[in-house]
Amino acid sequence: MPTPHEDPHDRPPEPASELVAELEPEPDSASVPAPRVPYVDDRTGYLEMEQDPRFGALKRRQRSFIFPVTAAFLAWFLLYVVMSAYARDFMAKELMNHINVALVFGLLQFVSTFLIAWAYSRFARTRLDPVATELREELEA
Amino acid sequence: MNLSLDLAAKSSNRGWTFAMFAILVVVTLGITFWASRKNRTAADFYAGGRSFTSLQNGLAIGGDYMSAASFLGIAGILALSGYDGFLYSIGFLVAWLVALLLVAEPMRNSGRFTMADVLANRMRERPVRTAASVSTIVVSIFYLIAQMVGAASVVSLLLDVKSDAAQISVIAAVGALMIVYVTVGGMKGTSWVQIVKAGLLMVGAFVMCVWVLAKFDFNVADLLGTAASKSGSGESFLQPGLKYGATDGWSKIDLISLGLALVLGTAGLPHILVRFYTVPNARVARRSVTWAIGIIGVFYLMTLILGFGAAALIGSKEIKKADPSGNTAATRLAEHLGGGAGTTGGALMLAFIAAVAFATILAVVAGLTLASSSSFAHDLYANVFRKGRTTDKDEVKVARISALVIGTAAIVLSVFARELNVAFLVALAFAIAASANLPAILFSLFWKNFNTRGAVFGIYGGLVTSVLVVLLSPICWGGASDTKPAIKQLTAKQASDCDVSKDRKDVGNATALFSCTTPAPIPLENPGIISIPVGFACAAIGAMSARRRRTDDDDRKFAELEVRALTGAGAH
Numbered sequence: 001m002p003t004p005h006e007d008p009h010d011r012p013p014e015p016a017s018e019l020v021a022e023l024e025p026e027p028d029s030a031s032v033p034a035p036r037v038p039y040v041d042d043r044t045g046y047l048e049m050e051q052d053p054r055f056g057a058l059k060r061r062q063r064s065f066i067f068p069v070t071a072a073f074l075a076w077f078l079l080y081v082v083m084s085a086y087a088r089d090f091m092a093k094e095l096m097n098h099i100n101v102a103l104v105f106g107l108l109q110f111v112s113t114f115l116i117a118w119a120y121s122r123f124a125r126t127r128l129d130p131v132a133t134e135l136r137e138e139l140e141a
Numbered sequence: 142m143n144l145s146l147d148l149a150a151k152s153s154n155r156g157w158t159f160a161m162f163a164i165l166v167v168v169t170l171g172i173t174f175w176a177s178r179k180n181r182t183a184a185d186f187y188a189g190g191r192s193f194t195s196l197q198n199g200l201a202i203g204g205d206y207m208s209a210a211s212f213l214g215i216a217g218i219l220a221l222s223g224y225d226g227f228l229y230s231i232g233f234l235v236a237w238l239v240a241l242l243l244v245a246e247p248m249r250n251s252g253r254f255t256m257a258d259v260l261a262n263r264m265r266e267r268p269v270r271t272a273a274s275v276s277t278i279v280v281s282i283f284y285l286i287a288q289m290v291g292a293a294s295v296v297s298l299l300l301d302v303k304s305d306a307a308q309i310s311v312i313a314a315v316g317a318l319m320i321v322y323v324t325v326g327g328m329k330g331t332s333w334v335q336i337v338k339a340g341l342l343m344v345g346a347f348v349m350c351v352w353v354l355a356k357f358d359f360n361v362a363d364l365l366g367t368a369a370s371k372s373g374s375g376e377s378f379l380q381p382g383l384k385y386g387a388t389d390g391w392s393k394i395d396l397i398s399l400g401l402a403l404v405l406g407t408a409g410l411p412h413i414l415v416r417f418y419t420v421p422n423a424r425v426a427r428r429s430v431t432w433a434i435g436i437i438g439v440f441y442l443m444t445l446i447l448g449f450g451a452a453a454l455i456g457s458k459e460i461k462k463a464d465p466s467g468n469t470a471a472t473r474l475a476e477h478l479g480g481g482a483g484t485t486g487g488a489l490m491l492a493f494i495a496a497v498a499f500a501t502i503l504a505v506v507a508g509l510t511l512a513s514s515s516s517f518a519h520d521l522y523a524n525v526f527r528k529g530r531t532t533d534k535d536e537v538k539v540a541r542i543s544a545l546v547i548g549t550a551a552i553v554l555s556v557f558a559r560e561l562n563v564a565f566l567v568a569l570a571f572a573i574a575a576s577a578n579l580p581a582i583l584f585s586l587f588w589k590n591f592n593t594r595g596a597v598f599g600i601y602g603g604l605v606t607s608v609l610v611v612l613l614s615p616i617c618w619g620g621a622s623d624t625k626p627a628i629k630q631l632t633a634k635q636a637s638d639c640d641v642s643k644d645r646k647d648v649g650n651a652t653a654l655f656s657c658t659t660p661a662p663i664p665l666e667n668p669g670i671i672s673i674p675v676g677f678a679c680a681a682i683g684a685m686s687a688r689r690r691r692t693d694d695d696d697r698k699f700a701e702l703e704v705r706a707l708t709g710a711g712a713h
Contacts, residue, residue: 044711050700059707066242074404077235081400084228084381085393092380097362098369102224102381109231110438116238117434124246124427132708139710 045139058131065123073116080105154476155300157492165496166318169503172333173326180327183533184713186540187254187515188418189328191713195425197336199432202416204335205508206233206407206433207342207440209291209501210567215441216474217467219448220460223368223378225385226448228396230441232403237437239579240408241430246423247586247706248414253713255512256414256578257520260585262705263698264593267525269581272600274520276577277411279604280570281513282551284412285506287566289315289555291468292502298469299495309556315502316552322507323514323544327537328419331507338497338504339436345497346443349471352478353450364446367453378452391624391664399568402669406571409578412505412512423709447471454478466564472498510551514544562652565616565666569607572669576603576676584680586706589699591680594687599680606675610668613661619653620660621646 049055083091084102091102180186193201208214211233219226252258257273292315293308300307322331357364365379372378386393407413417426451460451470454477460470472494476482479490518540523531531539580599584591611617619639621627627646628635636643639657648657665671705711 044701046701046704046710047697049704049708049710055704055707059703062707070239070242073235073238077231077400077404078397080231081228081397085386085396088380088382092376094376098365098376098379099362100376100379103227103365103379106224106227106231109235110442113235113238113434114438117241117431120242121427121431129424135704136708136710139704139708 049135049139052135054131055135058128058135061131062128065120065127069116069120073112076112077109080109154482154488154491157488158299158495161492161496162499165500165503169318169334169337169500170321172337173322173330176326176330176333180329183254183519183537185329186327186537187415187519189332191419191421193332193419193425193429195420195428196432197332198416198420198425198429199436200339201332201335201419202413202429202433203436203440204337204339204342204501204504205412205416206437206505207339207501208288208505208567209295209498210287210564211441212342212346212444212501213295213468213471213498214291214466214564215444216448216451216471217460217464217469218384219445220451220455220470221457221467222384223372223374223449223452224381225383227445228381228385228400229403230444232400233407234434234438234441236404236407237430237434239405240413241427241434243586244408244414244582245417245426245430248582249417249420249423249426250709250712251586251702251706252418254415254418254519255516256411256582257516260581260596261524262702263585263591263695264596267528268593269596269600270520270524272597273578273581274516274525276573276600276604277516277520278513278547280411280573280578281509282547282554283566283573284410284570285509285547285551286555286558287563287570288502288506288509289551290559290561290563292499292506293555293559295468295498295502298464299472299491299498308559312555312559313552315506316548316555318503319506319510320545320548322503323510323548324541328415328511331504331511332416332419334500334507335504338500341497341500343436343440345475345494346440346447349450349475349478349494350443350446353446353454353474356450356454356478364449364453368449371454372452372457374457378457388626389623394670395624395665395667398665398667398670401673402568402572402575402667405575405579405669405673407574409574409582410570411516411574411578412508414578414582415512415515416508422712447474450474506551510544510548513547514540517543517547561654562616565611568667569611572607572667572672573604575669576607576672577601578603580677580680584684586702588684589696590691591684592687592689592691592695594689595680595682595684598683599676602679602683603672603676606679607668607672610663610665610671613663614666614668615650615653615661615664616666617653617655618659618661619648619650619657621649622660622664624664625649625661 091105093101095101095104179190184190215226215229218229248259251262256277257270260269260273289312293311296311297303297307322334369376369378374383377383385396420426420429448470451474455473460467460473463469463473472491475494476487476491480486518536522539523529523536577600580603581596584595615625626649628648628651631643631645631648631651633643635651639648639651641648641657645658651657
């Protein structure tokens with residue numbers, strides 16, 4: 001691999017070659033698999049894709065799910081831990097037959113984890129994957 | 142039971158257990174050599190040819206993740222301290238949502254073999270690869286020492302041999318096996334060992350679980366009630382607080398600190414991160430994490446029943462007598478279910494569960510050795526020392542050699558550490574993963590203004606802070622304080638370990654590493670609550686204080702990373 005300074009993607013942008021890439025696939029992209037270069041280079045169309053409104057929409061859709069849900073389950077988990085530390089009388093309350101609030105709260109953490117995993121998988125499969133596939137195929141065409 | 146009968150029972154136990162261990166070793170070595178047939182390219186060695194299915198990888202993730210600490214350890218804490226063991230299980234499980242939602246897919250799409258690949262996409266390679274590799278190797282070595290020293294004490298308990306020589310040979314044997322799995326089998330061999338282990342662990346836990354429940358006519362309330370009454374602690378056995386946060390305010394903060402490290406550490410553990418590369422694409426990576434969540438969740442629910450079952454059927458006092466840490470609760474329970482000590486059924490069950498525990502240890506240490514040697518070869522050797530001018534073949538050769546070196550180092554360190562209380566190293570590994578690795582990964586993936594300086598600051602800042610807090614904690618300084626009340630009466634062993642007289646009243650932690658009588662400057666055993674915010678802050682401050690302004694080139698690299706991470710275009 002070249003040193004960082006010789007790295008192909010450190011070169012200044014080359015709008016001309018980008019245009020070429022738009023018109024036809026880069027001819028020697030197949031003969032240069034460049035497995036060690038993490039980025040192919042501008043001619044792959046990534047930059048243009050990043051500006052594409054469809055990509056922007058996909059990104060917003062993904063983030064409007066993953067960020068709030070992450071905040072929610074972290075808060076829910078922290079609430080559980082904080083209550084285990086500070087609200088012990090409440091956690092010790094027996095609901096029925098040796099089953100107390102702490103046990104139910106703990107089991108609910110399992111339930112919420114399973115539910116979020118299921119909901120995210122469904123969301124990603126139906127709402128993200130089709131768009132992502134379309135964009136990827138476009139890029140790789 | 143008279144003495145000769147007792148001895149006969151013990152030696153028959155040992156015979157069965159040895160036989161099961163031997164079968165396990167033969168089977169896993171067979172798998173390893175079978176897997177080694179197709180181990181040619183770097184992608185084969187580091188990522189198992191990226192050919193695992195989601196179920197296979199889900200099982201392998203479970204096998205990589207559910208350590209002996211989480212099987213024997215959590216069952217033991219549950220059996221001795223009741224509910225507080227559950228806190229661990231929940232942290233270990235919820236953590237997987239961080240991996241599922243934020244890390245697994247973009248990581249798979251934008252990286253190749255190691256965690257550092259993701260950072261190197263948009264930063265200067267040499268500093269970020271060096272930092273990521275240092276943190277990977279430190280986390281792995283800490284975790285390895287904890288597992289191997291734990292293995293020595295668990296295996297010698299199971300085989301009932303307690304001599305020093307036996308402990309050293311167990312460490313050496315576990316170490317030698319893990320080196321063979323990794324150097325010969327690469328990721329494919331290691332993954333299959335993990336899959337076999339996860340299968341065994343789930344089957345073993347399930348059988349015991351149903352058996353325990355059957356003893357209580359499937360009446361869970363009855364099980365809970367019996368566990369509480371046989372624990373000696375009554376209803377408080379079923380409530381939080383017997384083990385954690387029992388003394389002053391600091392101990393409660395310590396509990397929260399533990400929870401934070403567990404939930405944020407998982408998605409930064411190097412041996413977990415590399416598992417996402419073993420599947421063909423990000424979708425399979427996602428599905429394998431959902432499988433893993435199912436498997437790990439069910440497993441931790443089962444440990445709840447096993448731990449409470451052990452307390453109910455054997456009694457906490459009995460368990461504590463065999464091993465003060467409770468690590469033998471699960472195996473004692475197995476023996477009890479099989480028919481009790483001295484019966485063939487009991488011996489067989491004990492041997493089976495002991496073999497499962499042994500498989501558990503082997504699979505986890507192999508995963509750790511592989512992750513750290515991959516990082517050494519791919520990050521440090523190929524991209525930092527040789528600046529990318531290597532061949533795949535060369536890199537894999539170095540990976541094999543570094544597996545041998547890291548494995549040997551872990552054996553030697555574990556032999557020296559075997560007398561010390563190293564259980565804290567698992568919590569420390571999680572804390573480093575959460576405070577050093579996670580900020581760098583998340584900011585790299587999601588924050589446009591992040592840069593090389595931020596990644597380097599974040600990784601070293603989180604790493605150093607975690608270790609520093611532990612060096613100032615009651616783990617190292619055991620003097621009595623409000624948080625760690627004095628031990629009322631030191632045993633002869635504690636007194637000699639601490640090198641003080643038996644009537645000292647200022648010892649809070651007799652297994653402290655530096656001094657038993659000096660109180661700790663920071664009364665927290667879990668560094669997370671300090672080190673995680675410091676790690677994130679270092680990464681953010683490092684990034685914002687960079688003198689170099691963001692260039693068009695940086696923007697381009699980030700744009701490419703975003704597109705690749707989300708669409709999977711150009712993924713390896």
